Amino acid sequence: MPLSMERYGAFVTNNPIKVIVASLLVAVIALLGAQNLRLTNDYRYFFTKENPYLTAFQELERTYSSPDTLLFVYQPKDGSKAVSREALNLAYDLTEGGWQIPYSTRVDSITNFQNTRAIGEDDLEVRSLLDDPATLDDTQMQYIEQTIVNEPLLIGRLLSHDRHTASVLMSMRPPVDDVVANNQIISEARSLLAAMRAKYPNIRIELTGSQMLSNAFSEAAQNDLATLTPLMFALITVVLIVTTRKIAGTLASMLVVTLSAAAAMGSAGWLGIPISPPASSAPTIILTVAVADCVHILISALVSRGQGMDKKQAIIESLKINTQPVFLTSVTTAIGLFSLNFSDSPPYRDLGTIAGVGALYAWFFAMTIFPALLSLLPMKASNVVDRQSRMMSWIAEKVISRRKPLLIGMVAVTVFGIAMLPRLTFNDRFVDYFDARMDFRVASDWASDNLTGIYILNYSMESGEAGAIANPEYLATLDKFAGWLRTQPEVKHVASFADVIKRINRSMNGDRENFYAVPTSRDMGAQYLLLYEMSLPYGLDLNDQLNVDKSASRLIVTLRNLGTQEMTSLRARSLSWLKANAPEEMWVDASGQAVMFAFIGERNLRSMVFGTFIAFVLISACLMLALRSLRLGLISLIPNMAPPAAAMGFFAIFQNEVGFWTAFVSATAIGLIVDATVHILSKYRYARIDLQYSSVNAVRYSFATVGTALWVSSLILIIGFLVLTHSPFLINVMLGLVVALTIFVALILDFLLLPPLLIAVDSRGEDPSEGDVAMSQPAE
């Protein structure tokens, strides 16, 4: 290997232009794929086809109507009621406007509510609560307010109990996976919002709904690509210049990291991978990973140059000593990232694939265009690197002299961290994925505080046979279940078909209150329903609540913003209520976006535990092969396994509720932290076997040769992942933060635990006093 690398190094330094052109060609071909890149703006993309919660959700969608929504919520600013003349005009305008938004299939508001009214004994009137705002008089306004307040289908959903906040709900059905259609909806909805805000300056109007959730995902992704990637770029440049004091080397490194990120994104285009918020953090991660490769090669070359070699020789020497570790670290990094493909959430599979491919591109460019460029650019010896080497030697001496207390102390701290792990619990709330910089978060929180939210449970309540939803027993049970749900603290509103039929029954009987009950026979219920359905206008039918053969109805439960624990508890309580009070066919579980997101963490953790284990086994196998030592391989397990666990444990001290990002921390970090171990152990082994050093001197040697490169590359990794904390997408923020913490813990353990550990287990038969012998005098 060294000989062939010497020849390769000579070729690169003698033919730099050829190498540059060839590698640029590779980059351009990869980059051409970028024209296929598209952003995904469908929250469904976070779930696989095998996800039972998604399957249940899609079944619901096919059986009833699309559960996707736009929700306009409004409140007069002067504290007047949301049923004032002005507010009713707004409701009317929003309703009309809603019908004009592309792909809207239904608009529900307090103005177009299909009110039933008995006129005399035998006339039934079915009409919108407000047909024409121009003719609105005080009597009618009073009637409208009274009707809404007494109607369980409206109060608490389209008008708040305090009557100050109201909403207009639009059901949307865009074509699946059609980004253009979704963008069209958003832009039309926003222009309606702007128009209404301009026309009604005295009313606060906000826009949320699951369509806006989808859009928030794609906006967060765009934001990350547009702001985090350049920020990362700038930071890397600063760190490189400060630590190497070399403009030329910094420029060459920047070119390599840029090409790696660009080629990886281009390859994502070739592979047809859509860009979601998690995938949009891939370029930042690639920049981080790629720069580590350059740092190792650059610093080695600078060290050799400092030792008096000429530029070409220094580059060849650097390639010789770095080829194996850089290749190994790239492969292990890629394995770790690729293992994200075990995730149950496709955006994280994409992140793994893109970043993993990027790590491989980084290796390729670091071995080709990077040395070629270095050989063309000026390179003087640097005393900065030299000074840093001396600092490393000083640290090495301190570590060696205090190895016993360090060993005990570090083990204790690590064990303590790991012991904190059981504190962690999952709590995924999808609104909280976005920070207050995003309109969606502000609007959703405000809507939820004042009226209604977008956490919705759907129960498809089976009646057992076609048409049996009109059975009095079924309706009574449904009504009782709805009543029970309304007493639950998490529940804001329940829309039940029983309320529809009770209202019709009352109107069929002269609007007498004592008939506000379920009809007494199935035939009567079915006939009322037939009559009522015949009188409804387009888009306000019951097809969103009843299935095609009328064997089931959909119960829609609106919740306040719930986390995983509360969701689990509510579902369990509902199911046990049904088991105690309802026939078996009604023992159904809830579905909906809220359920899908509530359990995204658990499902991903389960799949990622396995995925991370596989990555771990593969990475450890790579290490053992490369180090050609089972013992060193086994020792490497400790500094590789401990940091993710300990870091998560330390995190748990401060915050024990975590989101589904936790599932990806280990897989993302493992490939990165293993790099440091690879560098230390390969130098250590070289010193022990090739140079026949004692374990203590081998530790000194490895500190001196790779210490600087290690802390510089770890620093860059930490900065890189901290950059992700500026994302408005909380999952990226937390993943970045905890991976950075993991890398920091790993760096500490590599410097303070690994050396004492090596000396402790690898020095049997050596003279214990040897630790005091200076490194310049080889052992034996």
Place this chain on the structure above:
Amino acid sequence: MSLSLKNKFGALVATFALSTALSSPVLAGLDGLPGTEQPEARGLAIAQASDATNLGYGDTRTEMEMILTNANGDVSERRLRFNTLENKNPDDGDWSMMIFDEPRDVAGTAMLTYAHILDADEQWMYLPALKRVKRISSVNKSGPFMGSEFAFEDFSSQEVGKYSYKWVRDEACGERTCHVTERRPLYKHSGYTRMISWTDTTDYQVRKIVYYDRKNTLLKTLTFDDYRQYEDKYWRAHELFMQNHVTDKTTMLRWDDYEFSTGLTAQDFNQNSLKRTR
């Protein structure tokens, strides 16, 4: 060889002449309709010609079944009897009586409709469970009929005065040639902005209608099949298939054989007769 060349030339001339005849505004009047330079008049004339084929039918009795399918593939059926009486007043709509047979729980329910052209229809319904006739006061005809993809306005009596018309083009429709006309509902509470209809140029029966919703986007397509002629004059389609493009739900509506001149009179289309049906 010269012969085949001559034939080809002849075919070319014939094709040219035919296409000119079909597309030329001057010659288009040959089909007895206003020329293509007057698309509104031509569209109206097509509708009137279509309406004329049904003039004087008197009364009919038939039955129908509807097969509803949702996007999930779930199927459900409805059956009803349908009696109509032609309204001799050309400015008003026909009278109809529907008697529901299936699902079983609505069996015996009957609905009487006096269709009007630009005003809301008058409707009464007899509910056997309640043993009462209820008058329904509603402007709505656009909602789903019995949960199907048909709105009441889609298959209730199609009077000429319900729409404004504009001829668009003539084109092949399957093995036939059709007049393609755009209709815009004049009824304020219609669920549509417009429809495009394909009317056969020879028998003036509608073969296809495409519906556009209130935001003028494609909503549904209705195709008419299995036309049969009664009394050597009146055409009735027996298979109507409605495809909703937004929800992917479909409804197949099958009419049984029609009986004409069955002796139904106005006496069979009033509130008292509602209770007598069965």
